[in-house]
Amino acid sequence: MSDLYFASSNAHKFEEVQRILSNLGVNITLFKTTLEEIQSDSLSKIAERKAIDAYTKVQKPVIVEDDGLFIDSLDGFPGPYSSYIYDTIGNKGIIRLLENIESRDAKFVAIIAYCSGDNDVQLFESSIPGKISSSIEKGGWGYDPIFIPAGESKTYANVPNKDRLSHRASSLKKFSDWFMHKH
Numbered sequence: 750m751s752d753l754y755f756a757s758s759n760a761h762k763f764e765e766v767q768r769i770l771s772n773l774g775v776n777i778t779l780f781k782t783t784l785e786e787i788q789s790d791s792l793s794k795i796a797e798r799k800a801i802d803a804y805t806k807v808q809k810p811v812i813v814e815d816d817g818l819f820i821d822s823l824d825g826f827p828g829p830y831s832s833y834i835y836d837t838i839g840n841k842g843i844i845r846l847l848e849n850i851e852s853r854d855a856k857f858v859a860i861i862a863y864c865s866g867d868n869d870v871q872l873f874e875s876s877i878p879g880k881i882s883s884s885i886e887k888g889g890w891g892y893d894p895i896f897i898p899a900g901e902s903k904t905y906a907n908v909p910n911k912d913r914l915s916h917r918a919s920s921l922k923k924f925s926d927w928f929m930h931k932h
């Protein structure tokens with residue numbers, strides 16, 4: 750057990766976070782819970798509130814992560830609503846929204862938020878540019894089957910090195926650089 754918790758309802762996300770952070774020398778323990786997700790057009794505000802809610806529940810230093818898939822031709826939709834949109838129209842619905850639209854540029858954003866109760870929430874943000882595929886690939890989870898990171902020919906579901914190039918990997922690297930320095 751470690752004294753740093755990761756609060757989330759999403760087991761896939763935890764698995765990746767744990768693997769990436771352990772390679773960076775940081776151990777975490779899952780606190781499985783559904784976190785308060787406020788309605789806001791700012792991912793940072795959502796992440797901050799999630800972290801405060803998580804700390805209230807865990808009462809130990811805790812990190813949370815808030816992600817958003819922003820599609821250029823849809824003015825950044827689904828962005829902060831990515832979780833709700835995935836649960837409703839899903840990947841099929843996204844592909845349908847982009848039918849006959851030429852530009853498929855998008856970005857995946859990850860914000861890691863750390864709260865230890867005694868000071869402000871610390872935020873670490875990264876994003877990765879990419880494209881929405883024309884069909885749904887097999888494998889992966891969430892939006893993996895439709896997001897092709899820049900420079901790759903396959904989606905997150907099938908790239909061999911997601912942990913090294915993902916939005917999650919680079920925001921966790923920023924977090925761990927800060928966290929290791931602090932401890």
Ligand code: ITT
Pocket residue numbers: 756757758759762782783784814815816817818831832833835836890891892893905915917
């Ligand atoms: P939490 O309990 O941690 O909040 P969540 O699944 O609600 O889990 P987010 O709101 O942060 O997480 O994520 C927004 C959506 O983006 C959600 O549907 C995720 O499944 C999806 N997502 C995030 N990271 C992803 C990744 O690396 N690959 C595919 N989908 C991803």
